[in-house]
Structures are given as C-alpha cells and as structure tokens.
Amino acid sequence: MATSKLQALWNHPAGPKTIHLWALTFKWEITLANVADFSKPPEKLSYPHQIVMTCIGLIWSRYSLVIKPKNWNLFTVNVAMAGTGLYQLSRKI
Numbered sequence: 001m002a003t004s005k006l007q008a009l010w011n012h013p014a015g016p017k018t019i020h021l022w023a024l025t026f027k028w029e030i031t032l033a034n035v036a037d038f039s040k041p042p043e044k045l046s047y048p049h050q051i052v053m054t055c056i057g058l059i060w061s062r063y064s065l066v067i068k069p070k071n072w073n074l075f076t077v078n079v080a081m082a083g084t085g086l087y088q089l090s091r092k093i
Contacts, residue, residue, distance in 0.1 A: 014071050027077045034084040042091040050088040057082025 009015055016022075034053060037045065057078045064074035 013069055014073070021073070024073050024077050027081070031077060031081045031084055034081070034088065037088065045088055045092045047089075047092060050085045050092065053085030054082050054089060055085075057085055 010017065014021060030053075057080070059078075061075055061078040061082060064071045064078060
C-alpha cells in the first residue's frame, strides 16, 4: 500500500520528476527570506520589492486554482508570499 502511494506521488503531474515541484521549492526560499526580513527596520524595506512580492503572490494564487491539475503547493507558497509582502508593506506604511 505504501509503495503504491509513493509510486502515485512519484508519477504525479506535479511530482518530483517535474519542474512543478522544484520551482516551488525555490519560491519557498524567497518567501522565507522575506520572513527573515521581519527583523529589519521598516525604513530599510523597499516599497517596489514588497509590492512585487504581494502582486506575484496574489496573481499566482489565483492561477494555481485555475490550472489542471490544481496545484495546492503552488497555491500555498503564493498565499504565503502575498501574506509576507502585505505584512512588510503594513510595517513600511
């Protein structure tokens, strides 16, 4: 049973054999870098950078629910990206 689940994960259209998994892994790193910036003083934050982080997160969150198959990992990372961008913008304002 565990073998069949691992086989299904391995052969999934958004599984580890495709770019759909690994691109998101690196996108998580960008989001975590933004989380690490929470300790920065707000005056050192960049408006354009945080606006882009927020917009990319919102746009791709929507896209991840429209494509087939739905990519929940893509949705999660982009919601996190938009959330960190919005938080940083709220600190800056």
